[in-house]
Amino acid sequence: MLETDRCILRPFEERDLDSFMTYRNNEEWMKYQSFKNLTKEQYRETLLVPLNIDNGVQLAISGKISDNLLGDIFLAKKEKAVTIGYSINPTHSRKGYISEVLKVLLPKLKVCYPDCKIIAMTERENIPSKNLLIKLGFIYRGWMDDLQSEIYVYSN
Template sequence: MNIRIETERLILRPFTEDDVDRLFLLDSNPEVMKYVGQKPLTKIEQSAEVIKMIQKQYLENGIGRLAVIEKESNLLIGWSFLKYLTEEINGFKNVYDLGYRFLPEFWGKGYATESAKASLAYGFNKMNLDKICAHAHSENLASNHTLRKLGFVEKGSFEEPDGTCIWYEKSRMLKNGSQK
């Protein structure tokens, strides 16, 4: 997969094996994993497997989550982008899902919004998608706020083992400003 997106402060690019240490820092953090429905990782080898899984998605689906690099520090600070859901979530399958996850020291800086806007632009303008979905744990107030700010519309909720999640959808905007 050869997608590279630059925003004002970020670079979104495919994961490589070299990202394993920073990804482990992210996915082993209990604060980061609080609303994800998975326990924090405990071994760096688990992060290596996550990278292999994401790279497999690149090959099979032509798309997957991208590493987010902060330009100022040149550090991997999280991930963002679209994923093609091949397993059913909330009754939906074979849809494009926006997601993001960042290290706590980078929360509250607008990086989720900045990377998500770039991801949405790619999905709607380059991939010509009509609709992009997203979901967030109902107690994850920051993520729900970000999705609403991005123009996602709440379409219902569903239960996961760790609690209630809210399902969102965003449709392509037509030239007249209305949604498709």
């Protein structure tokens, strides 16, 4: 679907599920995430489906050489907004994979959905995620009580 120097963004495959479960079910690592602590069958039912951004899609980030699962990206289009979310396997954190993928993905989303805002949400305490969003060109737009999230909008 999308390639960077080190990564491939692609649909999930059966072989990704065990690795995905390992980091998604790590309560401490995923404290800021909502899609976690499910069974393999529940993940399978959500991840191994035809892609449809209007229903929300979870995409695998794999290593270009190793094809190992590094992390994942979530995209959902609702009306005039595309919402993004991301997570990384802790064994691959702080290596720039998410930043690398988003630097390529965000401009493509702007081209594919020119009338949509690109939005990311994060919890107040998730400083690394907030710093990444700002580095990528997102602007803080405020706190939403009903979502219990800070809202960032892509400005580039």
